[in-house]
Amino acid sequence: MASSSTKRTARPPRSLAIGTPRVPRRAVPKQRPGQPGGRRDEARRERVQALCAASVRLFLERGIDGVRVEDITAAAGVAKGAFYYYFDDLEGLTTSLFVPVGEATEVAFRRCRDGLAEPTGELNTVYQRLAMDLGMVLVQHLDVVRLYLQERRGPDRGARRPIRAWARRLEEGARWLTEEARRYRVMRDLPSPVVAHAVLGAAEQVMLAALAGEPLGDPATAVRHLISLILDGTRVPG
Secondary structure, eight states, rough: OTTTTOOOOOOOOOOTTTTOOOOGGSSSSSSSOOOOOOOHHHHHHHHHHHHHHHHHHHHHOOGGGOOOHEEEEEEHHHHHHHHHHHOOSHHHHHHHHHHHHHHHHHHHHHHHHHHHHHHHTTTTHHHHHHHHHHHHHHHHHHHHHHHHHHHHHHHHHGGHHHHHHHHHHHHHHHHHHHHHHHHOOOSSSSOHHHHHHHHHHHHHHHHHHHHHOOOOOOOOHHHHHHHHHHHHBBOOOO
């Protein structure tokens, strides 16, 4: 019987602080009066950080559709015109919020891909590392991930577009992981989209439970249990 530790044969093959998002580099204007890193440049970055922090707080409280630009600028303590100096609209602001999260997610999937490409790569070990890497994304970008969980099923429009784009990337990643498990011959011949959505849905439910303060125990142990449930539930019968 194939096991989750089956060896592969060789084949070709910035974080947001919790509640206080860092200033995304792309949000800072290209034209900067004064020296980069100087007082005016620092003040500019502080205003962008205030806008980002205020937007996340309000989005979580009211939902994206219930927040206007003037709400964010009032909460951030800056003039409304300052918002448009840094962002074209609310979608541009949300895009900036999710840039660090998207980059960290891509790094996690790249590490997983590289691990699976190694001749000695073990499916279970590589998946465990991916789960831990994605867990770090959750910890380092907690409020932005919370926003994703809140808004991921809403209409794909306006300020929600970057969130839905990240949701699609996660769905693609889940489908790829499913196809890799089938390549290992440790997963039954189940439809990849069905398995991918089931896996992603289970992971999101665990995240929601963790954020709600449910007693899930040690995070690393919870991750191992989730992976075991997925792999054991879809394993080729021996």
